[in-house]
Amino acid sequence: MNFELKALTAAAAAREKCDLLLVLVSEQTALGSDAIGTIVSHAVKQGDFALSCGKQLALYQVPAVAARRVLLLGVGAGSARDVRNALQGCAAALKAEGLEKAALHFAFEADAKAVACAVQTLGDATYAYTHTKSQAKPLSLKKVTLGVPSKTAAVAAAFEIGVAQQEGVAMAREWANRPANHATPTMLANAAKGIAKAARMSCKIHGPAEVAKLGMGAFMAVAQGSREPLRFIELHYNGGAKGDAPIVLVGKGITFDTGGISLKPAAEMDEMKFDMGGAASVLGVFQSLAKLQPAINVVGLIPACENMPDGAAVKPGDVVTSMSGQTIEILNTDAEGRLVLCDALHYAARFKPAALVDMATLTGACVIALGGLRSGLFSANDELASALQTAGDAAMDPCWRMPLDDEYADGLKSNFADMGNVAGRAAGAVTAAKFLQKFVGDIPWAHLDIAGTAWKSGAAKGATGRPVGLLLQFLLSKAASAKPVKTAKVAKAAPAPRSASTRKRAASTASKAGA
Numbered sequence: 024m025n026f027e028l029k030a031l032t033a034a035a036a037a038r039e040k041c042d043l044l045l046v047l048v049s050e051q052t053a054l055g056s057d058a059i060g061t062i063v064s065h066a067v068k069q070g071d072f073a074l075s076c077g078k079q080l081a082l083y084q085v086p087a088v089a090a091r092r093v094l095l096l097g098v099g100a101g102s103a104r105d106v107r108n109a110l111q112g113c114a115a116a117l118k119a120e121g122l123e124k125a126a127l128h129f130a131f132e133a134d135a136k137a138v139a140c141a142v143q144t145l146g147d148a149t150y151a152y153t154h155t156k157s158q159a160k161p162l163s164l165k166k167v168t169l170g171v172p173s174k175t176a177a178v179a180a181a182f183e184i185g186v187a188q189q190e191g192v193a194m195a196r197e198w199a200n201r202p203a204n205h206a207t208p209t210m211l212a213n214a215a216k217g218i219a220k221a222a223r224m225s226c227k228i229h230g231p232a233e234v235a236k237l238g239m240g241a242f243m244a245v246a247q248g249s250r251e252p253l254r255f256i257e258l259h260y261n262g263g264a265k266g267d268a269p270i271v272l273v274g275k276g277i278t279f280d281t282g283g284i285s286l287k288p289a290a291e292m293d294e295m296k297f298d299m300g301g302a303a304s305v306l307g308v309f310q311s312l313a314k315l316q317p318a319i320n321v322v323g324l325i326p327a328c329e330n331m332p333d334g335a336a337v338k339p340g341d342v343v344t345s346m347s348g349q350t351i352e353i354l355n356t357d358a359e360g361r362l363v364l365c366d367a368l369h370y371a372a373r374f375k376p377a378a379l380v381d382m383a384t385l386t387g388a389c390v391i392a393l394g395g396l397r398s399g400l401f402s403a404n405d406e407l408a409s410a411l412q413t414a415g416d417a418a419m420d421p422c423w424r425m426p427l428d429d430e431y432a433d434g435l436k437s438n439f440a441d442m443g444n445v446a447g448r449a450a451g452a453v454t455a456a457k458f459l460q461k462f463v464g465d466i467p468w469a470h471l472d473i474a475g476t477a478w479k480s481g482a483a484k485g486a487t488g489r490p491v492g493l494l495l496q497f498l499l500s501k502a503a504s505a506k507p508v509k510t511a512k513v514a515k516a517a518p519a520p521r522s523a524s525t526r527k528r529a530a531s532t533a534s535k536a537g538a
């Protein structure tokens with residue numbers, strides 16, 4: 024989607040030539056005697072429209088309004104949340120056939136956050152998965168112009184971030200949505216290479232031989248039951264000063280999780296194609312960084328493989344040696360995420376990270392604990408935890424801190440190795456995090472369990488692109504607090520994932536069943 028921001032008075036909004044004019048009217052809107060103001064006043068007086076959030080009034084061929092169609096949207100107090108809720112309700116209108124150009128007029132002084140949020144919501148509302156659909160019609164909407172009463176520097180900056188963020192979110196959704204046979208470890212690696220064509224980016228792909236040489240025995244154990252070769256993807260973005268400690272992001276990249284020999288039940292197993300949601304969010308964040316070119320160094324690591332049952336698959340009771348040298352008794356082959364992550368986390372130490380953050384669709388227990396609203400946040404570092412929580416709130420991609428008391432690790436004891444890969448059923452999300460913690464040493468580390476938030480089940484089944492928003496916000500706040508080092512060059516455009524047919528876009532609103 025093409026987004027444009029410009030200053031627009033109510034009178035100018037009426038003159039804006041487009042197929043659809045969305046007018047956001049808040050309780051603060053001063054209704055003037057211009058064409059739109061007059062209509063809103065009348066409609067409110069007649070009881071056909073109200074300013075409370077979510078109210079709509081569709082109008083056609085309004086006198087003195089250039090747009091073919093006008094949609095009045097009440098946004099209540101006009102907060103970012105109100106704007107999001109109001110815009111989510113007009114996804115269908117944006118996808119109408121023949122609609123090519125839309126304009127969104129803020130009929131009140133919207134703050135920067137509301138403008139960024141509008142862009143993200145429009146991006147979400149107009150995304151549709153088409154990659155493996157033979158009959159998908161392309162979305163006709165080509166451009167959305169956002170009109171604000173005053174285009175301040177803060178609003179313009181937030182707009183740019185919103186545009187980059189929705190592109191990253193769309194990329195994460197696209198890769199997570201693709202079925203496992205259309206999103207193999209090799210295909211994810213190729214996607215990373217595509218993103219890394221942007222300025223200040225590079226990418227290194229490690230195959231089975233390199234991973235064996237590194238001694239990633241835990242990661243290899245998960246991959247050994249699959250015909251698909253594993254990939255260890257390493258992305259670098261160097262926007263900061265040379266030698267500035269990077270933020271390292273690690274994303275779980277299980278492109279399909281059958282459970283392995285500890286096989287999962289058949290019901291809803293298809294959703295385990297989303298088990299690379301963490302990996303997809305790393306790709307999405309790098310796509311956003313490519314566009315924004317902030318002054319920060321970031322490393323992205325993705326251990327990618329399938330978890331399959333097979334004659335060669337790892338068996339319950341097998342003991343493997345992780346890259347750290349610690350041995351692991353694999354008591355349950357379905358607890359594979361922590362096995363691929365522990366080697367990636369150990370590998371991360373070589374970059375001497377300022378912070379290390381992993382994202383993983385790690386435990387069903389986290390879905391039970393927090394549902395689909397907030398991701399689980401685990402960190403022993405108060406400063407890092409609070410920065411991530413703040414970033415999540417600001418990006419409306421929230422998380423919630425969970426405990427990490429040492430006693431939670433008691434259940435990981437093994438009679439045959441340094442640790443088992445599972446504890447009991449109790450506090451399953453916490454014991455998984457305690458397992459990971461054994462591999463991070465004293466690096467400031469946080470773990471985001473996104474099992475409940477990375478995708479939705481049921482009629483709205485599909486990836487959400489979370490936690491791209493949270494991570495991008497976190498990285499940008501780090502970049503802002505660091506001293507500026509150099510002016511950003513213009514980014515080379517990185518290709519978006521290609522679809523079988525042209526991209527059409529759709530909204531998904533329902534939440535994950537049982538979440």
Ligand code: BES
Nearest residue numbers: 355357358360384385386387388445474
């Ligand atoms: N990918 C799953 C976690 C998952 C399950 C995410 C359901 C979203 C919905 C993970 O690999 C897994 O299977 N975890 C096990 C761990 C258990 C064996 C300790 C789980 O949560 O059941």
Ligand code: MN
Nearest residue numbers: 280357358359
């Ligand atoms: Mn599993």
Ligand code: ZN
Nearest residue numbers: 277280298360
């Ligand atoms: Zn898994």
